Amino acid sequence: MRSFTAPLALAADLVCVLAFVVIGKADHETGLALPAVASTAWPFLAALVLGWVVTLAWRSPVRIWPTGLFVWAVTVAGGMVSRLATGEDAPLSFVLVTSVFLAVTLLGWRAVALLVARGRQRTA
Template identity: 55%
Template sequence: MPVSGPEAGSGGGRSVALAAVVDLALVLVFVGIGRRSHDEGGAFLGFLTTAWPFLAGAALGWLIARAWRRPIRVVPTGVVVWAAAVVGGMLLRLASGQGVQLSFVIVTAVVLGVFLVGWRGIAALVRRTRARRR
């Protein structure tokens, strides 16, 4: 049975802000993990240089999916934001002279998929569990 109202991931102001912050934080966590695993340390400018293409891609995904309407939905919101973060991020990296090796594309797709789609899936499970208890 579908859940309705604000519990269904509708675009209430708090849900939109929370979803945007979670997406932003998870993209930044992805960048931080990647930079640390390659011993690229904490240089703030380097961190921003790595992050901006993926943040811009995710922002584009928010626009394409109209994520503010249903920010917590797995489909289409999570899938579109994830795909745009990966594809847009890689295209922007390529355009800005940053590396785009196949292994990096695969790791990026998997990690951002788990992050950007995964948290929405967990939220959906929590909503369903709460709805059943009512």
């Protein structure tokens, strides 16, 4: 892949986490002010970065296995642990919604990117 793939992949992952937070805040009508979004987002953003470092995601950022799956797992688990460590709650419903949303988005954009790449290879 080209050299811009890793930064774009990281940006896509960051957008997925921020979309999760903004949609959740809007759905629960808890406010979309920057401090409110940032206080919910930071544990998951920090965990996402940790997931990238642990998996060396920049080496193959578009791969679903193992990169995408492990980035997703570290993002969810790390985000939940950070929330709990800072006194926030993490009810089962929140864990489930977070897990499903981030799985669909973090793995989904990778699946689409791989399908597009395969389609381009076939036409070339």
